[in-house]
Amino acid sequence: MVELTRSFELENKPVDEDHRGLIALVNDIIKVLDEGRPEECAQLVPDFVAFTKKHFQREEALLERYDYPQLAKHREHHRRLHDNLENLLKLAANVTESEPARQSLRKELVYFMMDDVINADLDFKPFLSEAATDDATE
Template identity: 50%
Template sequence: MVELSPSFLLEFETLDRDHQQLADIVNQIVQAIDDNEPEKCETLATHFVKSTKLHFAREEALLIKAGYPNVKKHQDHHKSLNSKMEHLLEFAKMAGENQLACDSLRKELVFFLMDDVITTDMEFKTFIEGKGVNGKA
């Protein structure tokens, strides 16, 4: 199970809420695998990927609005994750019949969320804090 410790919070409500929602879906997938209900993985993973893409769009719009100077780099980073998301969906599709796919899905999903989605956002944490942008929108 993944848990977002305080060091992973941006202290920016809209984005922290999105990250928590993504972590909740990851935990539902891990739970489904642990409960030997891998057939649930495909629907959950599809939901995860859709939610992640929506989150990226929301985050990019917010960074543009706040005038974040490295927004292009962060957008490119988000774009570079498309193929990883495709792989996650493929593992999830196979999870019902294939233990290896389940193991890969669980491992890759947790890395994806923690390393690719959340840790890379720490790059702009100081910027949005310093900007005093209202995160309650």
């Protein structure tokens, strides 16, 4: 089971809520794999992919609103992850037949979520906390 521990929180409510929602979906996927219901991945993995894409859009809109100076770089990072999302969909299409696909899906999904999605966002945590404080005092 994957958890959003305090060190991975951005202390920004909408972003943390999105991350929590994504992690909940990751845990649902791990659960159906563990419990021998891989066919449910046909619904859950596309849901995860769609939620991730929406999250990237929401996050970019927020950073844009605060004029984050490294926005172009972070946008490019998100764009590159679209290939990983395609790969997750491909794995999900094979999980009912293949144990290696089940193992890869689980591994790739956790790595993608914790490293590519959440850890990469810690780059703008200090910026966002300052920008939001300024916002509150205006």
